[in-house]
Amino acid sequence: MSKPLSIAVAGLGTVGAGVLKLLEANAGLIAARAGRPIVVGAVSARDRTRDRGIRLETLRWYDDPVALAADPGTDVVVELIGGSEGPARALVEAAIAAGKPVVTANKALLAVHGAALAEQAEARRVALAFEAAVAGGIPAIKGLREGLAANRLSRVAGILNGTCNYILTVMREQGREFAEVLAEAQKLGYAEADPAFDIDGIDAAHKLAILAALAFGRPVDFGAVHVEGIRNVTALDIALAGELGYRIKLLGIAARTPGGISTRVHPCMVPVAAPIARVDGVFNAVVAEGDFVGRVMLEGRGAGAGPTASAVVADLIDLARGRHTPVWGAANGALESVPAEPMERHRGAYYLRLMVLDRPGVIADVTGILRDQAISLESMLQRGRAPGEAVPVVLTTHECEEAQMRAAITRIAALETVLETPALIRIEPL
Amino acid sequence: MSKPLSIAVAGLGTVGAGVLKLLEANAGLIAARAGRPIVVGAVSARDRTRDRGIRLETLRWYDDPVALAADPGTDVVVELIGGSEGPARALVEAAIAAGKPVVTANKALLAVHGAALAEQAEARRVALAFEAAVAGGIPAIKGLREGLAANRLSRVAGILNGTCNYILTVMREQGREFAEVLAEAQKLGYAEADPAFDIDGIDAAHKLAILAALAFGRPVDFGAVHVEGIRNVTALDIALAGELGYRIKLLGIAARTPGGISTRVHPCMVPVAAPIARVDGVFNAVVAEGDFVGRVMLEGRGAGAGPTASAVVADLIDLARGRHTPVWGAANGALESVPAEPMERHRGAYYLRLMVLDRPGVIADVTGILRDQAISLESMLQRGRAPGEAVPVVLTTHECEEAQMRAAITRIAALETVLETPALIRIEPL
Numbered sequence: 028m029s030k031p032l033s034i035a036v037a038g039l040g041t042v043g044a045g046v047l048k049l050l051e052a053n054a055g056l057i058a059a060r061a062g063r064p065i066v067v068g069a070v071s072a073r074d075r076t077r078d079r080g081i082r083l084e085t086l087r088w089y090d091d092p093v094a095l096a097a098d099p100g101t102d103v104v105v106e107l108i109g110g111s112e113g114p115a116r117a118l119v120e121a122a123i124a125a126g127k128p129v130v131t132a133n134k135a136l137l138a139v140h141g142a143a144l145a146e147q148a149e150a151r152r153v154a155l156a157f158e159a160a161v162a163g164g165i166p167a168i169k170g171l172r173e174g175l176a177a178n179r180l181s182r183v184a185g186i187l188n189g190t191c192n193y194i195l196t197v198m199r200e201q202g203r204e205f206a207e208v209l210a211e212a213q214k215l216g217y218a219e220a221d222p223a224f225d226i227d228g229i230d231a232a233h234k235l236a237i238l239a240a241l242a243f244g245r246p247v248d249f250g251a252v253h254v255e256g257i258r259n260v261t262a263l264d265i266a267l268a269g270e271l272g273y274r275i276k277l278l279g280i281a282a283r284t285p286g287g288i289s290t291r292v293h294p295c296m297v298p299v300a301a302p303i304a305r306v307d308g309v310f311n312a313v314v315a316e317g318d319f320v321g322r323v324m325l326e327g328r329g330a331g332a333g334p335t336a337s338a339v340v341a342d343l344i345d346l347a348r349g350r351h352t353p354v355w356g357a358a359n360g361a362l363e364s365v366p367a368e369p370m371e372r373h374r375g376a377y378y379l380r381l382m383v384l385d386r387p388g389v390i391a392d393v394t395g396i397l398r399d400q401a402i403s404l405e406s407m408l409q410r411g412r413a414p415g416e417a418v419p420v421v422l423t424t425h426e427c428e429e430a431q432m433r434a435a436i437t438r439i440a441a442l443e444t445v446l447e448t449p450a451l452i453r454i455e456p457l
Numbered sequence: 458m459s460k461p462l463s464i465a466v467a468g469l470g471t472v473g474a475g476v477l478k479l480l481e482a483n484a485g486l487i488a489a490r491a492g493r494p495i496v497v498g499a500v501s502a503r504d505r506t507r508d509r510g511i512r513l514e515t516l517r518w519y520d521d522p523v524a525l526a527a528d529p530g531t532d533v534v535v536e537l538i539g540g541s542e543g544p545a546r547a548l549v550e551a552a553i554a555a556g557k558p559v560v561t562a563n564k565a566l567l568a569v570h571g572a573a574l575a576e577q578a579e580a581r582r583v584a585l586a587f588e589a590a591v592a593g594g595i596p597a598i599k600g601l602r603e604g605l606a607a608n609r610l611s612r613v614a615g616i617l618n619g620t621c622n623y624i625l626t627v628m629r630e631q632g633r634e635f636a637e638v639l640a641e642a643q644k645l646g647y648a649e650a651d652p653a654f655d656i657d658g659i660d661a662a663h664k665l666a667i668l669a670a671l672a673f674g675r676p677v678d679f680g681a682v683h684v685e686g687i688r689n690v691t692a693l694d695i696a697l698a699g700e701l702g703y704r705i706k707l708l709g710i711a712a713r714t715p716g717g718i719s720t721r722v723h724p725c726m727v728p729v730a731a732p733i734a735r736v737d738g739v740f741n742a743v744v745a746e747g748d749f750v751g752r753v754m755l756e757g758r759g760a761g762a763g764p765t766a767s768a769v770v771a772d773l774i775d776l777a778r779g780r781h782t783p784v785w786g787a788a789n790g791a792l793e794s795v796p797a798e799p800m801e802r803h804r805g806a807y808y809l810r811l812m813v814l815d816r817p818g819v820i821a822d823v824t825g826i827l828r829d830q831a832i833s834l835e836s837m838l839q840r841g842r843a844p845g846e847a848v849p850v851v852l853t854t855h856e857c858e859e860a861q862m863r864a865a866i867t868r869i870a871a872l873e874t875v876l877e878t879p880a881l882i883r884i885e886p887l
Contacts, residue, residue: 049749053609059674059787060606158604164750166596166604173780174588174596176490177770179483244489302756305735319479320594320767323757326732327750337750340607350603350780357489 031064032347033100034130037092037118038107039072042132042159044079045332046105046339051081057340061347065340069098096121103128103346105339111135123147123155130342132159132335138233141240141247145354155354156342161234162187164334165327166341167313171241172356178317183242184280184457187234187292189309189329190218190225191257191277195294196307199265199274205258217309227256228277228292235279239290240355242281242315244363247355248290251367252279255293264380264450267421268296271378271406274304275452287366289373294452296378301457314457373429376405376454379422379436384444385413390420392442400435402427417446423454461494462777463530464560467522467548468537469502472562472589474509475762476535476769481511487770491777495770499528526551533558533776535769541565553577553585560772562589562765568663571670571677575784585784586772591664592617592741594764595757596771601671601745602786608747612712613672614887617664617722619739619759620648620655621687621707625724626737629695629704635688647739657686658707658722665709669720670785672711672745674793677785678720681797682709685723694810694880697851698726701808701836704734705882717796719803724882726808731887744887803859806835806884809852809866814874815843820850822872830865832857847876853884 036043050057050065058064069087071094089095092114095104104122106129108115115133122129123144131137137144137157148155158168162185166174171183186192190212197208209226212218224230232252240247257277268275273296281290297304302324306312311329316322328334345351355362383389390407397404403425410419424432436449466473480487480495488494499517501524519525522544525534534552536559538545545563552559553574561567567574567587578585588598592615596604601613616622620642627638639656642648654660662682670677687707698705703726711720727734732754736742741759746752758764775781785792813819820837827834833855840849854862866879 045749049607053607053748056609056674056787057607059791060602062783062788164605164747165753166600169599169604170596170755172490173775174599174771175594175767176774177479177483177487177767179486244486302732302735305732317594317767318483319475319763321758321764323595323755325600325753325755327753333749334751337605337607337747341604344606345603348782350782352778352780353492357486358492361489 029063031066032061032102032343033066033068034103034105034343035069035095035098035101036067036105036107037071037095038109039070039079040107041332042335043072043107044081045336046107047081049336049340057344061344063347065343065347068100069095071095093117093121096125096127101127103130103343106131106133109133109135111139116140119144120147123151123153126151126153128154128346130156130339130346132157132339134160134230134233134237138236138247138249141237141354146359148354149359154346154351156345158342159335159338161237162311162313163327163329163331164337165311165313165325165329167238167325168241170325171238171315172352175315175317175320175323176356178320180242180315180317182280182282182316183238183313184278184303185238185313186276186303186306186311187231187279187329188225188277189311190222191231192307192311193217193309194226195257195260195275195277198260198262199269202262202266204262205260226258228254231277231279232292235281235290235292238279238313239281239288243283243288243365244355244357245288245365246362248367251290253291253293253370257294259450260294261450263419264452267380268378271423272299273297273454274299276303278455280455284368286368286372289368291370291373295455296452297455297457303457371430371433374426376426377424377432378452378454379424380450381420381439381445382417382447383420384446385416385418386444389444392444393420393439396435396438397424400431402431402435459493461496462491462532462773463496463498464533464535464773465499465525465528465531466497466535466537467501467525468539469500469509470537471762472765472769473502473537474511475766476537477511479766479770487774491774493777495773495777498530499525501525523547523551526555526557531557533560533773536561536563539563539565541569546570549574550577553581553583556581556583558584558586558776560586560769560776562587562769564590564660564663564667568666568677568679571667571784576789578784579789584776584781586775588772589765589768591667592743593757593759593761594767595741595743595755595759597743597755598671600755601668602782605745605747605750605753606786608750610672610745610747612710612746613668613743614708614710614733615668615743616706616733616736616741617661617709617759618655618707619741620652621661622737622741623647623739624656625687625690625705625707628690628692629699632692632696634692635690656688658684661707661709662722665711665720665722668709668743669711669718673713673718673795674785674787675718675795676792678797681720683721683723683800687724689880690724691880693849694882697810698808701853702729703727703884704729706733708885710885714798716798716802719798721800721803725885726882727885727887733887801860804856806856807854807862808882808884809854810880811850811869811875812847812877813850814876815846815848816874819874822874823852823869826865826868827854830861832861832865
């Protein structure tokens with residue numbers, strides 16, 4: 028057996044500790060599959076004394092993570108600090124500059140600086156691997172970039188944030204409101220103390236930007252992603268979705284359109300019969316549509332110490348075996364420059380739920396505005412009767428353009444008889 | 458860009474023609490992802506004149522496929538002839554002996570001769586790739602062997618034969634009997650004229666043997682697979698399964714058990730809520746359970762020209778990039794010798810459906826036999842009443858051993874009041 032692969036791990040939080048535990052627990056089979064042992068030589072973390080349930084005494088300790096890049100005994104640097112800036116970015120850049128392969132779980136870094144990092148990695152002929160950055164333990168990066176590499180993809184979509192999927196699942200199963208379920212998820216450790224990154228869709232958008240770059244062979248473009256989170260999803264809309272034959276999921280969707288590549292993260296209504304509609308709780312899923320392979324769906328745990336460590340170590344095994352793939356699936360010079368389609372140009376069907384005063388003429392006002400915007404109604408449903416009081420009215424439309432819908436919503440929201448901000452959820456025919 | 462990878466293709470049936478079409482249709486993106494063009498230099502097939510919708514004039518033609526191994530312009534041999542013996546086996550062995558990497562879609566060859574071929578490939582340091590051999594376009598081999606390589610797997614299960622899944626799906630949706638749906642599937646091209654290979658479970662067993670070897674890191678052992686097909690599944694049992702909250706699927710299941718590795722292909726009752734229960738029609742799925750990653754499911758099209766070509770070309774892109782993995786995921790010397798658990802030792806719950814004469818004492822006879830074999834009943838249901846005539850009786854059991862159940866069935870079948878061979882379907886808590 029060849030010389031061990033010696034790694035340095037920066038960041039010993041849940042994931043970092045998980046990687047060390049996995050490497051120890053499955054050392055024998057990992058060595059067999061990697062062709063040589065994978066051993067941790069050096070680590071860096073904020074607090075040396077904290078008990079993480081792993082032995083650190085025999086490892087070289089660095090207070091400054093960036094110094095790991097220069098550790099002479101290290102073959103591969105594993106960055107598990109997180110964040111698109113600061114020490115994570117500095118360490119990855121330093122490791123590449125030092126000619127050391129990098130494995131990272133850092134979606135923010137790849138989404139924001141991935142284009143520049145890929146160029147640095149290519150210039151230095153260094154691997155930059157990030158299976159753990161998207162969809163946790165699901166081999167989604169490998170699946171898309173290698174497994175489906177023969178295909179021209181038309182679309183990649185996914186449930187990319189387990190916190191949001193957990194909250195939406197519990198809201199539906201228990202008929203409860205967002206704020207209450209979020210608070211419970213925080214207690215259970217399924218949501219962060221500051222949950223904005225997850226529930227406002229940023230985390231999913233980072234992952235979608237990465238998937239879109241891989242799927243369409245173009246430089247990663249986080250700025251182009253349209254992002255909406257799940258704060259405004261109500262128990263009422265989830266119940267009404269069910270009546271209409273849909274589930275509400277926070278999806279990231281990247282698609283090739285006549286105008287270029289559209290990338291968007293927002294709550295969607297998906298038909299109950301669609302496989303992705305049944306991916307519940309903390310599970311993630313990625314669906315890809317290829318011209319030869321058709322539809323492929325990959326499903327599994329998208330977060331947590333075990334699944335994320337599984338992905339990190341899969342990357343390490345690839346490196347130990349000498350398996351290497353360009354960051355975005357092709358050399359930087361071979362990436363295509365495809366324009367991003369702005370959200371205003373999105374075409375699709377819409378669910379619109381209004382709280383209106385129950386009095387004659389309201390529906391005529393609303394449908395008149397939709398007609399003025401050339402939006403064609405598919406269905407209209409007024410729930411219950413309460414003359415002079417607020418009642419929900421649900422409308423679904425045929426396909427129209429987002430810009431038309433936004434113009435219509437602005438006018439509808441301004442109607443005196445419309446009592447709350449209209450709820451708008453896009454319907455996705457997955 | 459580097460020198461093109463020149464390939465020779467043996468077998469120009471549906472899949473072979475599909476590979477040539479794919480390589481032409483997506484030549485640009487394949488070259489970008491492979492780092493160099495992949496071009497077909499030579500081909501071999503039975504009939505040179507048949508119109509396959511592809512141009513062959515510029516290619517070197519060989520009447521004898523085995524001669525492709527010696528073609529001086531060929532870098533990689535692609536074997537798409539099929540069958541565990543004959544020219545397919547001869548070509549693969551000749552190519553390996555000549556030091557040429559092989560890509561094949563041949564599950565029978567890998568299942569039956571995979572251990573010897575892996576040794577030959579390792580001795581010659583030649584790649585033998587077979588993503589297309591299991592689950593068509595789903596990157597299942599790559600997913601297991603590389604994507605989940607950090608995990609100790611406890612179980613791999615799958616819907617591995619699209620023909621069987623299509624027939625079972627139509628039987629359930631339309632309440633029709635096996636023979637009728639099979640005949641229709643043959644007309645539609647979803648089943649072969651000689652369907653035995655598919656419907657008797659052999660094809661699924663070949664694929665399961667391959668998955669089991671990868672999952673558990675042991676030499677492939679097709680002979681150890683317990684195989685039952687779907688010929689005896691009735692519309693009645695499918696309907697009764699639905700009432701009990703199950704779907705009937707032909708599954709291949711490989712699991713680590715106290716006695717070793719159990720591998721079996723047979724119709725199963727799976728809970729409707731299990732993700733695999735919803736994989737319908739010609740779709741395949743593979744579910745793996747890993748110690749760190751948890752449950753991962755991969756789903757997609759398991760057969761057909763496009764999906765299979767997608768997998769073949771993915772292997773070619775790997776080879777063009779120099780990505781290499783040992784046939785069974787580890788060097789032959791690192792494979793473990795784990796005993797196969799015989800089917801008699803299988804433990805699980807059972808569904809048993811009898812056609813009995815509706816007269817007093819029958820149920821007491823049947824349940825008495827189960828008690829004698831120490832089999833504990835979970836439920837009993839007699840459908841309808843027809844004194845003196847045949848009525849179905851359904852029993853479900855708690856977990857017991859297969860040997861006990863077989864002994865009980867033999868005695869039950871011998872009862873004068875039991876009118877047909879009892880239907881037995883294993884219940885799988887997926």
